[in-house]
Amino acid sequence: xxxxxxxxxxxxxxxxxxxxxxxxxxxxxxxxxxxxxxxxxxxxxxxxxxxxxxxxxxxxxxxxxxxxxxxxxxxxxxxxxxxxxxxxxxxxxxxxxxxxxxxxxxxxxxxxxxxxxxxxxxxxxxxxxxxxxxxxxxxxxxxxxxxxxxxxxxxxxxxxxxxxxxxxxxxxxxxxxxxxxxxxxxxxxxxxxxxxxxxxxxxxxxxxxxxxxxxxxxxxxxxxxxxxxxxxxxxxxxxxxxxxxxxxxxxxxxxxxxxxxxxxxxxxxxxxxxxxxxxxxxxxxxxxxxxxxxxxxxxxxxxxxx
Amino acid sequence: xxxxxxxxxxxxxxxxxxxxxxxxxxxxxxxxxxxxxxxxxxxxxxxxxxxxxxxxxxxxxxxxxxxxxxxxxxxxxxxxxxxxxxxxxxxxxxxxxxxxxxxxxxxxxxxxxxxxxxxxxxxxxxxxxxxxxxxxxxxxxxxxxxxxxxxxxxxxxxxxxxxxxxxxxxxxxxxxxxxxxxxxxxxxxxxxxxxxxxxxxxxxxxxxxxxxxxxxxxxxxxxxxxxxxxxxxxxxxxxxxxxxxxxxxxxxxxxxxxxxxxxxxxxxxxxxxxxxxxxxxxxxxxxxxxxxxxxxxxxxxxxxxx
Numbered sequence: 001x002x003x004x005x006x007x008x009x010x011x012x013x014x015x016x017x018x019x020x021x022x023x024x025x026x027x028x029x030x031x032x033x034x035x036x037x038x039x040x041x042x043x044x045x046x047x048x049x050x051x052x053x054x055x056x057x058x059x060x061x062x063x064x065x066x067x068x069x070x071x072x073x074x075x076x077x078x079x080x081x082x083x084x085x086x087x088x089x090x091x092x093x094x095x096x097x098x099x100x101x102x103x104x105x106x107x108x109x110x111x112x113x114x115x116x117x118x119x120x121x122x123x124x125x126x127x128x129x130x131x132x133x134x135x136x137x138x139x140x141x142x143x144x145x146x147x148x149x150x151x152x153x154x155x156x157x158x159x160x161x162x163x164x165x166x167x168x169x170x171x172x173x174x175x176x177x178x179x180x181x182x183x184x185x186x187x188x189x190x191x192x193x194x195x196x197x198x199x200x201x202x203x204x205x206x207x208x209x210x211x212x213x214x215x216x217x218x219x220x221x222x223x224x225x226x227x228x229x230x231x232x233x234x235x236x237x238x239x240x241x242x243x244x245x246x247x248x249x250x251x252x253x254x255x256x257x258x259x260x261x262x263x264x265x266x267x268x269x270x271x272x273x274x275x276x277x278x279x280x281x282x283x284x285x286x287x288x289x290x291x292x293x294x295x296x297x298x299x300x301x302x303x304x305x306x
Numbered sequence: 307x308x309x310x311x312x313x314x315x316x317x318x319x320x321x322x323x324x325x326x327x328x329x330x331x332x333x334x335x336x337x338x339x340x341x342x343x344x345x346x347x348x349x350x351x352x353x354x355x356x357x358x359x360x361x362x363x364x365x366x367x368x369x370x371x372x373x374x375x376x377x378x379x380x381x382x383x384x385x386x387x388x389x390x391x392x393x394x395x396x397x398x399x400x401x402x403x404x405x406x407x408x409x410x411x412x413x414x415x416x417x418x419x420x421x422x423x424x425x426x427x428x429x430x431x432x433x434x435x436x437x438x439x440x441x442x443x444x445x446x447x448x449x450x451x452x453x454x455x456x457x458x459x460x461x462x463x464x465x466x467x468x469x470x471x472x473x474x475x476x477x478x479x480x481x482x483x484x485x486x487x488x489x490x491x492x493x494x495x496x497x498x499x500x501x502x503x504x505x506x507x508x509x510x511x512x513x514x515x516x517x518x519x520x521x522x523x524x525x526x527x528x529x530x531x532x533x534x535x536x537x538x539x540x541x542x543x544x545x546x547x548x549x550x551x552x553x554x555x556x557x558x559x560x561x562x563x564x565x566x567x568x569x570x571x572x573x574x575x576x577x578x579x580x581x582x583x584x585x586x587x588x589x590x591x592x593x594x595x596x597x598x599x600x601x602x603x604x605x606x607x608x609x610x611x612x
Contacts, residue, residue, distance in 0.1 A: 197503055197600060198600060198603050198604065198607070199607075200603070200607065204607065205603075208603050208606060208607070210599040210600070210602040210603040210606070211603050213599055214596060214599045214600065214603070217592075217596065286523075286592060286593060287592060287593070287596050290520060290523065290593050290596060290597075291596075293516040293519055293520050294503060294504060294516070294520065296516040297504050297506070297511075297514050297516040297517050297520070298504065300514060300516070301504070301505075301506065301510065301514070
């Protein structure tokens with residue numbers, strides 16, 4: 001299949017680069033970095049081996065992008081307000097929109113805006129950073145869990161899976177997107193928010209009795225919210241997630257990096273949408289809401305860098 | 307009456323200085339500043355007029371302090387672990403221990419340790435800072451609400467009141483210490499904690515919809531905790547407190563100053579004791595507890611300055 005990367009940053013740059021390197025046709029949209037990538041290519045330093053992609057099919061505007069089979073949405077959800085405008089010129093009947101974002105509800109919104117598209121959610125478990133124009137550093141992990149919004153689209157996701165796997169990207173499939181999204185939120189909600197408010201990495205949070213206690217309480221609320229929304233997470237999910245966080249290297253979640261770099265944080269899709277869904281289904285999550293309020297406060301207090 | 311100031315800082319320095327200036331006998335305990343005050347006196351810059359007290363009765367050790375009628379405890383509660391040791395040489399039968407601290411439960415603890423003392427609580431509404439050795443700056447406000455732990459001690463508190471008033475310090479009396487303490491916690495719990503976690507002053511918190519919402523939710527929980535402990539705060543307490551905070555000048559609560567100066571924060575008496583009392587009386591306060599956990603986390607992460 002042919003791929004188009006919407007947002008050549010930490011996520012889109014790495015996964016798009018891996019797909020391209022394996023020989024698949026990939027078009028990249030890069031706005032601020034267009035000129036740099038055009039001249040110097042895309043540099044990826046990866047724990048699995050460094051490489052540079054030269055003579056990339058890179059574009060500076062969606063208007064110029066050729067037809068494609070799969071559009072990979074790899075921009076932050078903070079830009080989702082303008083996402084449908086970007087997708088409009090490239091999404092045709094049957095085009096796959098593969099949403100590599102954190103949060104909840106992105107797929108439903110996109111399906112509503114593009115009823116004839118195939119919408120698929122992707123949850124990346126990766127530590128990857130953009131360090132400069134056209135320069136991506138892949139530090140750790142890399143697997144993606146993919147799940148179609150509609151189970152009937154599962155065969156298309158299996159085709160994507162075979163592309164990703166031959167490109168060296170681990171991909172697990174899940175038939176239930178809602179379930180997969182809530183499973184990811186179980187980690188994202190406590191660790192992203194607490195890392196910002198407590199100015200701490202995952203190890204510092206896990207190693208401190210108060211940090212651990214806050215994490216557990218938040219996870220219990222998220223799990224309750226998931227249940228209310230019809231996703232009974234497997235028993236042991238919380239314990240398992242704590243254990244795997246405990247054993248992993250100290251890590252700054254993406255929201256911490258956003259806050260430290262004075263970029264807007266993804267409060268809307270990572271906190272507000274889950275809170276709305278939970279409430280709609282009768283579950284109030286007061287601690288998650290208080291954390292979201294703290295993050296919204298900080299979002300509004302961030303001074304835009306000059 | 308004769309007064310002894312235990313802790314010649316922002317609170318003890320100002321109130322003790324005012325009492326002394328009015329002609330009352332006042333002994334000051336100053337440990338780190340002893341030599342400086344001995345040589346240069348105590349300088350107080352106050353909105354009500356600046357003054358310097360020379361040839362002060364200042365002591366560097368409780369062992370040397372003369373007998374007294376009223377011991378004013380004006381150190382932070384973070385030092386309360388060693389408080390009874392400090393009080394032991396000076397508290398005799400009938401000595402008044404006047405606790406000018408923030409939090410809950412200090413008076414009950416002291417009464418238990420000194421059963422023959424008269425214990426009185428004092429809630430200061432003051433903006434005062436220690437800016438250097440023997441140098442206090444009084445920026446705003448100043449009234450004290452005083453309440454005896456046992457109502458039968460009310461006459462002694464009235465005697466103190468007349469001393470304070472003649473010294474130019476507004477003093478209101480309250481017959482119910484528990485009620486007065488919870489009334490102060492209604493403000494202290496949200497604004498002290500949020501100012502630290504959100505890195506914001508009172509105005510920034512009040513002016514932001516999320517800051518205001520968090521404040522209100524915390525106040526509602528504190529009010530619920532107070533009710534459980536037998537203190538039904540007057541209806542309109544929350545609205546009144548928000549209104550008066552709204553109209554006051556931007557202010558950094560004491561906990562914010564402590565955190566910014568890498569001093570330990572008063573989490574134990576300002577959060578844990580109220581939480582314990584509320585729980586003992588059947589009220590869980592989850593948002594207050596989560597905020598306390600965040601502060602405890604930050605307390606443990608503060609690097610001690612070298």
